[in-house]
Amino acid sequence: MTTTTPYTAPTGEQEASRTTAESSTAVRRRRKDWQGWLFTWPFAFVFVFVFITPLVYALWLSLFQNQLVGGNSFVGLGNYVTAFQDPSFWDGFGRVLGFLLIQVPIMLLLAMVAALAIDSARLYATGLFRVVVFLPYAVPAVVAVLMWGFLYSDNFGLTASINDWLGGTVLQPFARRWVTASIGNIVTWEYVGYNMVIFYSALKTIPTELYEAAEIDGARGWQVVRAIKLPAVRGAIVIATIFSIIGSFQLFNEPNVLQPLANNVITSSFTPNMYAYNLSFAGQQYNYSATVAIIMGVFTAVIAYVVQMRGSRKEDR
Amino acid sequence: MTRPARTTRTTRTKAAAALAAAALTAVTLVGCGTADDPSGGTPAGSAADLDAALEEGGELTYWTWTPSGEAQADAFMKEYPNVTVDVVNAGTATDEYTKLQNAIKAGSGAPDVAQIEYYALQQFVLSDSLLDLSGYGLGDLEDQYTASTWSAVTADDAIYGLPQDSGPMVLLYNKEIFDEHDIDVPTTWDDYIAAAKKLHTADPSKYITNDAGDPGFAQPLIWQAGGRPYATDGTDVTVNLQDEGTKLWADTWNELVEPGLLADIPTWSDDWWKALSDGTVATIVTGAWMPGILEGSVPDGAGKWRVAPLPSYDGSATTAENGGSAQSVIKQSKNPALAAAFTRWLNSSEESVDVFLEQGGFPSTTAHLSSPEFLAEAPEYFGGQKINEVLVEASEKVAPGWQYLPFQVYANSVFPDTVGAAYTDHSDLNAGLQAWQDQLVAYGNAQGFGVNK
Numbered sequence: 001m002t003t004t005t006p007y008t009a010p011t012g013e014q015e016a017s018r019t020t021a022e023s024s025t026a027v028r029r030r031r032k033d034w035q036g037w038l039f040t041w042p043f044a045f046v047f048v049f050v051f052i053t054p055l056v057y058a059l060w061l062s063l064f065q066n067q068l069v070g071g072n073s074f075v076g077l078g079n080y081v082t083a084f085q086d087p088s089f090w091d092g093f094g095r096v097l098g099f100l101l102i103q104v105p106i107m108l109l110l111a112m113v114a115a116l117a118i119d120s121a122r123l124y125a126t127g128l129f130r131v132v133v134f135l136p137y138a139v140p141a142v143v144a145v146l147m148w149g150f151l152y153s154d155n156f157g158l159t160a161s162i163n164d165w166l167g168g169t170v171l172q173p174f175a176r177r178w179v180t181a182s183i184g185n186i187v188t189w190e191y192v193g194y195n196m197v198i199f200y201s202a203l204k205t206i207p208t209e210l211y212e213a214a215e216i217d218g219a220r221g222w223q224v225v226r227a228i229k230l231p232a233v234r235g236a237i238v239i240a241t242i243f244s245i246i247g248s249f250q251l252f253n254e255p256n257v258l259q260p261l262a263n264n265v266i267t268s269s270f271t272p273n274m275y276a277y278n279l280s281f282a283g284q285q286y287n288y289s290a291t292v293a294i295i296m297g298v299f300t301a302v303i304a305y306v307v308q309m310r311g312s313r314k315e316d317r
Numbered sequence: 318m319t320r321p322a323r324t325t326r327t328t329r330t331k332a333a334a335a336l337a338a339a340a341l342t343a344v345t346l347v348g349c350g351t352a353d354d355p356s357g358g359t360p361a362g363s364a365a366d367l368d369a370a371l372e373e374g375g376e377l378t379y380w381t382w383t384p385s386g387e388a389q390a391d392a393f394m395k396e397y398p399n400v401t402v403d404v405v406n407a408g409t410a411t412d413e414y415t416k417l418q419n420a421i422k423a424g425s426g427a428p429d430v431a432q433i434e435y436y437a438l439q440q441f442v443l444s445d446s447l448l449d450l451s452g453y454g455l456g457d458l459e460d461q462y463t464a465s466t467w468s469a470v471t472a473d474d475a476i477y478g479l480p481q482d483s484g485p486m487v488l489l490y491n492k493e494i495f496d497e498h499d500i501d502v503p504t505t506w507d508d509y510i511a512a513a514k515k516l517h518t519a520d521p522s523k524y525i526t527n528d529a530g531d532p533g534f535a536q537p538l539i540w541q542a543g544g545r546p547y548a549t550d551g552t553d554v555t556v557n558l559q560d561e562g563t564k565l566w567a568d569t570w571n572e573l574v575e576p577g578l579l580a581d582i583p584t585w586s587d588d589w590w591k592a593l594s595d596g597t598v599a600t601i602v603t604g605a606w607m608p609g610i611l612e613g614s615v616p617d618g619a620g621k622w623r624v625a626p627l628p629s630y631d632g633s634a635t636t637a638e639n640g641g642s643a644q645s646v647i648k649q650s651k652n653p654a655l656a657a658a659f660t661r662w663l664n665s666s667e668e669s670v671d672v673f674l675e676q677g678g679f680p681s682t683t684a685h686l687s688s689p690e691f692l693a694e695a696p697e698y699f700g701g702q703k704i705n706e707v708l709v710e711a712s713e714k715v716a717p718g719w720q721y722l723p724f725q726v727y728a729n730s731v732f733p734d735t736v737g738a739a740y741t742d743h744s745d746l747n748a749g750l751q752a753w754q755d756q757l758v759a760y761g762n763a764q765g766f767g768v769n770k
Binding site (some may be wrong): 069150156176261263265267269281282283286 | 583585730763
């Protein structure tokens with residue numbers, strides 16, 4: 001336990017007497033607070049201008065409607081009402097929700113298996129393995145998706161070769177029913193390594209005494225994993241899950257880069273972010289676009305918050 | 318040369334950055350409320366003012382993706398040393414329009430002169446972003462251009478740009494494949510459909526052409542078929558994607574789409590270039606600017622390709638325009654007279670158009686279209702065929718009276734969402750056109766137009 005002493009600025013000044021001590025502390029405290037704020041301004045300035053201002057501006061935008069003919073008018077929550085009744089928006093939302101429920105568990109499970117495998121000390125060349133699994137994350141997402149686009153091409157790509165070899169058209173990565181899975185495959189490939197690193201670093205922080213104690217108690221292999229490793233990385237799992245939820249709701253790069261290859265299947269409202277992008281840049285509906293962005297932001301925040309609450313509650317137990 | 322309505326998607330790779338930029342734009346916009354609005358009336362001026370502006374000099378920014386843009390600007394600066402032109406490639410087609418729209422909305426950062434395709438001009442006219450050049454006496458240039466390109470840049474008495482090039486539609490075909498399968502060059506769409514069946518039956522890996530659904534391709538074919546689905550009168554807009562001509566196109570094209578006689582390869586994709594190279598795709602239905610691109614991009618096709626008139630519906634030689642661009646002066650320009658003078662030089666002077674032609678462009682100026690040297694050109698790539706004779710012939714047969722929507726950029730962006738499904742599912746295009754129509758009507762009305770009212 002550390003004692004809580006009030007922080008004094010290292011000015012070297014001495015207190016004159018006991019009688020003035022109380023008031024001088026109060027003065028010093030107030031000055032301390034003020035100086036503290038002074039130090040935050042480089043952050044606060046940037047924070048307000050690149051974070052708060054655009055957010056407030058987007059909120060402001062979402063209350064208006066700027067028509068090509070007729071100009072700007074205040075519509076209150078009209079855009080929100082429209083969005084909640086907009087099938088294009090819900091279609092995209094449903095897609096990312098499904099994506100989240102299926103792709104995220106698969107990806108995190110694979111990442112966990114990889115992390116446990118490295119941590120088990122039963123593999124040769126774990127360093128190499130770790131780098132290889134992590135490598136896709138180091139490839140810029142756009143480049144990675146372009147590359148996958150070539151692999152997926154059923155005219156001339158790897159897929160075409162496999163289809164030739166098997167005969168017929170077994171693989172159709174860009175068919176309407178498969179395209180979301182194809183994107184999920186790319187995302188999984190990209191982020192398994194990243195999540196593995198999170199899990200692995202959490203595993204590394206487990207004190208060795210616990211393993212020793214487990215060994216003395218006669219725990220072996222899977223028991224150690226279940227009783228020590230998994231509970232210890234629960235915090236990391238929560239973090240990785242939250243990142244993945246945010247990533248899923250913001251799905252944009254992958255479908256957007258693949259779109260020229262599957263124009264009719266990856267529609268302009270394939271994901272909410274793509275919808276927002278196309279509303280504003282193809283349709284000049286900046287206000288409605290801001291509305292969609294804000295709704296998605298709120299959804300994401302709420303779901304991420306719920307996951308965090310549930311995750312940390314388990315941790316306390 | 319201009320590619321038509323190429324979807325933005327190719328270079329949307331910077332999409333994430335664009336989203337971030339959008340957030341930052343929000344910051345920038347806050348400070349832009351006071352930007353002066355240079356709108357209002359036609360500029361008072363004359364051709365003499367333009368000469369004076371050239372003499373006086375100044376700086377200009379010019380956005381273009383025309384391959385010869387840089388060389389043309391260099392030639393211009395050589396002739397008028399007082400003027401500096403900064404040529405910027407701000408992206409192709411829709412990518413450029415997005416940036417242009419943002420700059421116009423922000424009130425600063427737009428170029429003085431920009432390349433805009435004919436189909437997108439209306440959209441910028443509507444937002445009052447383009448300078449009317451008639452005030453500088455540029456209406457006198459009318460005789461220099463083909464009727465279809467001139468009508469594409471004018472509305473009532475206003476002139477919103479000068480035509481750079483044109484894209485009368487023709488048929489490019491791979492003669493080697495045609496000979497191998499004993500197919501005659503089709504002169505009607507019925508012949509074309511028969512050829513498609515014959516080729517694909519004889520060799521299932523080969524297709525008469527590719528079409529994965531492309532509004533920049535479908536609309537000129539509707540134009541050719543006599544469809545006039547769009548009409549704009551002020552803010553009253555009519556959209557009828559089931560008029561006689563549009564239905565004629567859809568019913569004809571259905572015969573290719575429904576049995577799967579078209580290769581499902583998006584135009585301009587990497588696969589497409591490969592398909593043109595290896596003979597998977599035997600013909601391209603395209604604008605007159607395509608031969609130059611084909612020669613540059615598909616070296617393997619040397620000697621194999623030929624140019625023919627567009628197949629017709631009824632035996633007449635009617636064709637339509639596919640793509641083509643104008644150069645327009647943006648109202649934001651600080652030096653509109655100089656910008657107008659540059660535009661005039663760019664698209665009407667001998668020096669400039671020569672540079673443009675050297676790089677394989679297809680002109681919009683009648684003088685060049687009828688010049689004997691131009692007509693006599695017989696590129697090796699096309700087996701020594703005098704291709705310009707066919708192309709120029711096509712430029713004289715463009716059907717009049719076509720109008721694009723004042724929100725055509727948006728309309729094209731939702732084409733894949735609606736009509737696109739028919740291509741993918743090999744189903745009736747008419748149903749897709751209906752869905753497209755519904756979306757266009759809803760959008761137009763939400764934007765304050767009176768659509769179909």
